[in-house]
Amino acid sequence: MLEIKNRRYIGNKNKILFEIEKVVKGYYPELNDLKFADVFAGTGVVGYHFANLGCKTVVNDILYSNFVCYNAWFGKQDYDVKKISDFISWANSIKGCDLEDNYFSISYGGKYFSVNNAKKIGYIRDQLEIYKPELNEREFFIILSSLIYAVDKIANTVGHFESYLNKVPEDKNLILQMLDITEKLDCQIFCENANDLVEKINADVVYLDPPYNARQYASFYHVLENLSKWNKPELFGKTMKFKKGRITSKYSTHEAKTIFEDLITKLKCKLLIVSYNNTYDAKSQSSINKISQADLLEILSKKGKVEKYEIDYKYFNTGKTDFNNHKEILYVCEVKNEFSV
Numbered sequence: 548m549l550e551i552k553n554r555r556y557i558g559n560k561n562k563i564l565f566e567i568e569k570v571v572k573g574y575y576p577e578l579n580d581l582k583f584a585d586v587f588a589g590t591g592v593v594g595y596h597f598a599n600l601g602c603k604t605v606v607n608d609i610l611y612s613n614f615v616c617y618n619a620w621f622g623k624q625d626y627d628v629k630k631i632s633d634f635i636s637w638a639n640s641i642k643g644c645d646l647e648d649n650y651f652s653i654s655y656g657g658k659y660f661s662v663n664n665a666k667k668i669g670y671i672r673d674q675l676e677i678y679k680p681e682l683n684e685r686e687f688f689i690i691l692s693s694l695i696y697a698v699d700k701i702a703n704t705v706g707h708f709e710s711y712l713n714k715v716p717e718d719k720n721l722i723l724q725m726l727d728i729t730e731k732l733d734c735q736i737f738c739e740n741a742n743d744l745v746e747k748i749n750a751d752v753v754y755l756d757p758p759y760n761a762r763q764y765a766s767f768y769h770v771l772e773n774l775s776k777w778n779k780p781e782l783f784g785k786t787m788k789f790k791k792g793r794i795t796s797k798y799s800t801h802e803a804k805t806i807f808e809d810l811i812t813k814l815k816c817k818l819l820i821v822s823y824n825n826t827y828d829a830k831s832q833s834s835i836n837k838i839s840q841a842d843l844l845e846i847l848s849k850k851g852k853v854e855k856y857e858i859d860y861k862y863f864n865t866g867k868t869d870f871n872n873h874k875e876i877l878y879v880c881e882v883k884n885e886f887s888v
């Protein structure tokens with residue numbers, strides 16, 4: 548069975564969940580019924596952790612493929628396990644070599660996946676679309692999430708789709724699995740620009756984990772976005788990215804400081820936790836932080852009293868980062884003029 552953390556996702560906070568929990572408990576020893584918002588939720592592991600501790604939760608990300616997964620993991624709708632496992636068993640029995648080329652294999656075969664694997668993925672996704680009227684929304688999202696996790700596992704990449712590895716991809720075993728879902732979490736799910744979302748929500752604790760540098764997440768995960776939306780747009784270039792309508796995040800541009808300040812000003816919460824890491828000595832230009840530590844502190848200090856917690860890199864380092872002394876930092880701000888949620 549799949550767990551929510553079983554994804555390769557840049558900057559995911561799976562390894563520091565208990566550190567974040569410890570920090571929150573320093574302010575709120577009782578988490579039950581606290582409202583916790585994970586506004587740049589990525590995989591959703593942080594929101595899921597707090598939802599499982601009894602918090603009412605908000606999860607949000609600008610990427611649709613993440614929204615698909617949140618609806619599977621956090622959704623409220625009942626689902627028919629047999630329908631899902633029958634589809635999964637059928638999908639796992641398919642052999643790519645028996646199939647004809649399709650949109651997915653023509654786009655990504657021989658690049659991010661072997662041609663046979665890509666044919667199988669495209670065929671399963673087409674069949675899921677045909678089967679969709681037989682499924683409720685949650686069942687559809689659970690099967691699609693299972694496909695997303697399976698695809699991620701066999702991709703010919705270092706863990707994201709900015710580019711593919713310089714070797715011919717081998718046939719791998721694409722296996723869809725059932726999701727190990729916690730029942731009935733109390734969660735609101737969004738797929739919005741964080742700055743728009745915070746005008747609509749409030750929470751006791753808001754956790755912010757924005758992109759830190761010039762690398763766009765939409766570019767890292769374009770293949771999963773395409774698989775999720777499945778409107779088969781034209782792609783371009785060696786890496787087969789979207790030709791039109793690309794999502795870009797201002798958090799990865801020179802506007803990062805201005806929009807971060809706008810976000811903080813608009814936020815309605817009592818405790819604000821910001822994850823930021825010290826990639827100041829990064830080797831490549833694109834890895835350099837878009838907001839300096841001094842600016843971050845200045846912006847947060849206007850909102851309330853700020854404490855800084857450093858999490859030692861040994862909890863976090865994957866050994867694959869392109870910089871040294873990697874530290875994950877949590878800035879915690881006790882908001883003045885707090886309001887009631």
Ligand SMILES: C[S@@+](CC[C@H](N)C(=O)[O-])C[C@H]1O[C@@H](n2cnc3c(N)ncnc32)[C@H](O)[C@@H]1O
Nearest residue numbers: 558559560587588589590609740741756764796
């Ligand atoms: C550092 S990752 C978050 C990782 C997450 N905490 C986890 O544990 O998986 C940053 C996330 O912010 C999202 N993002 C970027 N710009 C955004 C925006 N303007 N509004 C909402 N989400 C955004 C990205 O898609 C990405 O998933």
